[in-house]
Amino acid sequence: xxxxxxxxxxxxxxxxxxxxxxxxxxxxxxxxxxxxxxxxxxxxxxxxxxxxxxxxxxxxxxxxxxxxxxxxxxxxxxxxxxxxxxxxxxxxxxxxxxxxxxxxxxxxxxxxxxxxxxxxxxxxxxxxxxxxxxxxxxxxxxxxxxxxxxxxxxxxxxxxxxxxxxxxxxxxxxxxxxxxxxxxxxxxxxxxxxxxxxxxxxxxxxxxxxxxxxxxxxxxxxxxxxxxxxxxxxxxxxxxxxxxxxxxxxxxxxxxxxxxxxxxxxxxxxxxxxxxxxxxxxxxxxxxxxxxxxxxxxxxxxxxxxxxxxxxxxxxxxxxxxxxxxxxxxxxxxxxxxxxxxxxxxxxxxxxxxxxxxxxxxxxxxxxxxxxxxxxxxxxxxxxxxxxxxxxxxxxxxxxxxxxxxxxxxxxxxxxxxxxxxxxxxxxxxxxxxxxxxxxxxxxxxxxxxxxxxxxxxxxxxxxxxxxxxxxxxxxxxxxxxxxxxxxxxxxxxxxxxxxxxxxxx
Numbered sequence: 001x002x003x004x005x006x007x008x009x010x011x012x013x014x015x016x017x018x019x020x021x022x023x024x025x026x027x028x029x030x031x032x033x034x035x036x037x038x039x040x041x042x043x044x045x046x047x048x049x050x051x052x053x054x055x056x057x058x059x060x061x062x063x064x065x066x067x068x069x070x071x072x073x074x075x076x077x078x079x080x081x082x083x084x085x086x087x088x089x090x091x092x093x094x095x096x097x098x099x100x101x102x103x104x105x106x107x108x109x110x111x112x113x114x115x116x117x118x119x120x121x122x123x124x125x126x127x128x129x130x131x132x133x134x135x136x137x138x139x140x141x142x143x144x145x146x147x148x149x150x151x152x153x154x155x156x157x158x159x160x161x162x163x164x165x166x167x168x169x170x171x172x173x174x175x176x177x178x179x180x181x182x183x184x185x186x187x188x189x190x191x192x193x194x195x196x197x198x199x200x201x202x203x204x205x206x207x208x209x210x211x212x213x214x215x216x217x218x219x220x221x222x223x224x225x226x227x228x229x230x231x232x233x234x235x236x237x238x239x240x241x242x243x244x245x246x247x248x249x250x251x252x253x254x255x256x257x258x259x260x261x262x263x264x265x266x267x268x269x270x271x272x273x274x275x276x277x278x279x280x281x282x283x284x285x286x287x288x289x290x291x292x293x294x295x296x297x298x299x300x301x302x303x304x305x306x307x308x309x310x311x312x313x314x315x316x317x318x319x320x321x322x323x324x325x326x327x328x329x330x331x332x333x334x335x336x337x338x339x340x341x342x343x344x345x346x347x348x349x350x351x352x353x354x355x356x357x358x359x360x361x362x363x364x365x366x367x368x369x370x371x372x373x374x375x376x377x378x379x380x381x382x383x384x385x386x387x388x389x390x391x392x393x394x395x396x397x398x399x400x401x402x403x404x405x406x407x408x409x410x411x412x413x414x415x416x417x418x419x420x421x422x423x424x425x426x427x428x429x430x431x432x433x434x435x436x437x438x439x440x441x442x443x444x445x446x447x448x449x450x451x452x453x454x455x456x457x458x459x460x461x462x463x464x465x466x467x468x469x470x471x472x473x474x475x476x477x478x479x480x481x482x483x484x485x486x487x488x489x490x491x492x493x494x495x496x497x498x499x500x501x502x503x504x505x506x
Contacts, residue, residue, distance in 0.1 A: 034284065038332055038354025039063065039323070041288045048291045050312035057262070057313040060289040061320025062327075063282070063353050064269040065257075066154035066360040071272055072256050073364075074125045074196060076247040081237045088248045091238040093133055095122045095222050099205060099214045107427045112249060113417035114472055117428050118409040120213055121145070121201035124222060128176035129195045129275060131225045134187055135160075135174065138219035140167035144406040144476065145203035145216075146371045149174070152196035152276035154360055156347040156368045160190075161201075162406065163371060163477050173225060174199075177277060184228060194276035198365060202372075202476070204407055204432050254361070262317040263302035270294050281351050327358025338491040339383075340375045340473065344483065347371075373482055375473040381491045388466040391449035391495040398442030403487050406477035407432045410446065415468040422463035429462050436460055448492065 032043045039059040042052045074092075083090045088101040099120040107117055126133050135147070137160065146161035158164075160172060171187045176195045183189055201220065205213040223232045245252055257265070274297030278286050286296075292313060293300050305313070332355045335342045346366035349356040359366065366374070379385050386392065394410070402408035409430035414420050419427040429436070429446050437459045438444050447453040448462045473489055481487040 036284065037352040038327070039285070041285060046291075050308050053292050053309055053312040054316035054319065056288050056292050057316025058319035058323065059285060060266060060269070060292070060294055061317055062323050062357045063285050063289070064265070065320075065324050065357040066364075067152055067272050067276065068265060068269050069253060069257055069360045069364070070152050070154055070196065070198070071268070073250060073253040074198070075242055075244050076252050078125050079240055079242045079244045079246050081240050083234075084246075087246060089246060090124070092125055092127045093222065093224065094234045095124045095220070097122050097217060099217055107419040110419070114413060115419065116474065117411055117419065118204060118407070118430055118433065118474065119202040120205035120210070121203055121217065122220060123198070123200045126174060126197040126199060127195060128174060128179070128192060128197060132173040132175045132179060132183070134223045134225055134228055135172045135199070136221045136223065137170050137172070138216060139169045140216065142167060143203060143216055145201060146367065146476070147199065147201045148365075148367050148371065149190070149192070150198040150365055151192060152194035152272065153279065154356055154364060155193070155279070155349055157193050158190055159368055159371050183225070187228070193279065196276055200365070206433055250364070262314055263300060265317070266294050267300035267302070270296065270298055270300050273297065285353070323354065324357045324361050327354045328361035331355055331358050331362070335485070337488045339379050339381045340377045340489045342373070342375045342488070344369050344373070344485065369478070369483055371477060373475045373478045375489055376470065377473070377489075377492060378470040380494065386464075386469050386492070388450040388464045388469065391447070391453070392492050393495055394446040394448065394492050395490060396444040400490070401444060402473065402475045402489070403479040403481045404475045404477055405479060408473065408475045409433065410462065410471055410473050412448065412462050412464060413470055413472065414465055415470065420463065420465045420469065424458070424461070424463060426461070426463060429460065434459070
């Protein structure tokens with residue numbers, strides 16, 4: 001494949017900038033378009049007409065949104081001099097051990113929306129520009145775990161753990177695209193597509209705490225290659241050069257990106273593309289966005305564009321924002337079955353730029369489907385929202401529970417995505433997190449309601465609030481039946497009171 005910093009792109013940019021404010025001597029071909037999973041770009045070459053520039057600018061925003069968002073989010077989560085467990089953040093290249101953070105947070109004071117309560121682990125933001133970082137994992141002794149590795153474009157390029165590398169101990173060096181050194185013989189190379197990497201490990205943990213899980217995670221280490229073989233301790237303080245507000249969540253990041261002007265957005269995007277090169281499949285988009293001056297590592301010369309081009313790019317920028325917002329509100333390709341919303345394409349997106357941007361805007365950093373599937377339900381199959389004014393049953397036939405190689409869980413949240421305080425402090429149902437009672441025929445009923453269903457059913461009770469609520473079904477290491485859609489969750493059925501004449505569920 002041609003280099004993304006190819007000479008032809010530079011010639012296009014130089015010609016465009018030098019002719020800014022003048023009529024271009026290059027006449028584009030009649031405009032024809034190509035659509036790549038939701039974004040439309042021209043197939044013409046040369047200096048673009050304003051209508052083409054508008055179209056290209058919109059595509060550039062959708063294409064580049066995850067790259068810019070990830071960089072901004074990384075800044076907000078790493079602008080601290082040292083590990084901060086109260087907020088769950090740490091400097092670049094340091095682990096945030098989530099089980100230690102959980103000691104300061106319970107389910108009901110967790111700042112995250114839709115917090116997963118069924119696992120613990122760690123997260124870390126990595127900058128591999130200077131050298132590789134070595135992740136050391138202990139023997140798991142049959143314990144399930146997965147380490148998610150996400151690049152700067154929000155694509156999961158690899159995962160480590162039970163499914164892929166097994167349960168034996170191992171040392172894995174995350175190596176940037178530009179590094180050409182030699183690794184020790186006992187270290188396995190993991191090639192990263194970009195210098196920026198987000199890393200997260202997940203392993204089962206009871207909501208009330210799990211000392212066995214904590215002991216396992218205590219033996220996970222992250223070491224710069226230059227300190228490999230030494231007794232390494234992360235620096236206790238790191239210089240903070242950014243004045244950015246620390247935000248372990250995403251609101252500040254979303255606010256910052258929403259307030260960016262087109263020249264700031266496209267300029268940042270171009271700079272980031274130099275150290276975080278586009279994927280090979282992105283070449284058609286990269287060639288087109290170069291026509292309006294967006295090229296890896298080159299300043300975006302906004303002031304050098306004439307007025308008509310600036311107006312076209314501003315309009316294209318607004319068009320791109322609308323496309324991303326629409327994709328965030330309704331993810332492209334999402335299926336809804338039995339009231340459950342499902343996507344099988346998260347984690348690695350290829351050229352599905354619209355889905356990738358929509359998920360970055362709404363719910364970033366998903367696992368690969370092979371590692372975890374997430375199904376969400378806000379309503380029953382007829383579209384009626386769940387309410388604590390009613391009682392519900394989720395019934396799994398014998399051998400019909402979620403097909404997984406690891407474990408599954410169903411967590412209940414209020415309408416804002418927060419766990420619901422309840423008298424038995426139960427926020428999820430999972431086989432690994434308590435003793436479920438199965439019916440004599442091997443089927444399983446989960447009772448979802450505000451009041452106790454009775455002592456004989458309380459082991460399977462998922463307490464609900466008095467008003468609206470929703471669920472997330474998580475499946476870790478799902479089997480093929482879940483991945484190919486031949487197994488889907490059953491509908492959550494409303495229980496009709498015995499003295500009600502009708503027998504149909506609403």
